Amino acid sequence: MFEANVVVITRPGAPFTIGGLRCDSYYVCHSIPDAVGLTVETPYGTIVHSGDWKFDHTPVDGRQTDFGRLAAIAAKGVLLLMSDSTRAEVPGYTQSERHVAEMFDGIMSRAPGRVITTTFASNISRIRQIVEIAAAWGRKTAIVGRSMENYTKTARELGYLEYPEGSIVHPNEIGKLADHELCIITTGSQGEPTSALSRMALG
Incomplete structure (x- = not known):
């Protein structure tokens, strides 16, 4: 058939x-x-x-x-x-993704050192917001984790992800930036033991 x-x-x-x-x-x-x-x-x-x-x-x-x-x-x-739909059984509604941007903006405005964030590698809209907000606060963003790197590379090539010129740095550049100049987006939002975030936590 x-x-x-x-x-x-x-x-x-x-x-x-x-x-x-x-x-x-x-x-x-x-x-x-x-x-x-x-x-x-x-x-x-x-x-x-x-x-x-x-x-x-x-x-x-x-x-x-x-x-x-x-x-x-x-x-x-x-x-x-x-x-x-995630959490569909819970009464009420989920706030817009744009509300997340407001939270990130508040965090980056107060953070004296590095800002390390994690999300699903496929959440291109959130990645875009993080990069834009980091750039607005004078921070470069490093994309860390194989799936995160692959998703963002493909999204960029297909026109789904745009960000300010020069706002992204290679992970190898992390050590060359002052802590207050850096934002890291990494894999590991679900606590995966082999994710980049877990490896960071373990040193």
Whole structure:
């Protein structure tokens, strides 16, 4: 029924067919660039797979969840919604990613020495904010950790990550900068024992 190892390159609003089923996608706001949800039209009804998502009305990259598309899908009727969002079971809402920038700004305005931050390597919007805020406070940023380096390099090449010229330094340059001139973004936000942050903590 399904052809093995098929990679379908598509974009929201450009339906495609897999195994005789009509599929489409719609933008969702998330920490990963170009995140989408999927719709699959079956003989029994439409299945919606949200992917992981966050309703952020002021996202850093300017791309909100496509509420109009979601409303149109709902109006036609949905057989099954498969949805996942971190902490969705907790009442209330999560603040915009831009609020994180305010917190980083406050920290860097007060920090007398190095500022070491960690986040998911795929969270390009957060990395961008950290680099920009560090630069505004006269700090260079070093990207540390293999996955962090790979993600930022690829995001930069594809145009998803922009930052002030000269604001990034190679990890080898860390020892040449005064502590108050440095910000480090590293892997290890989940406490991974082999991450760069864990290795720093262990000396």
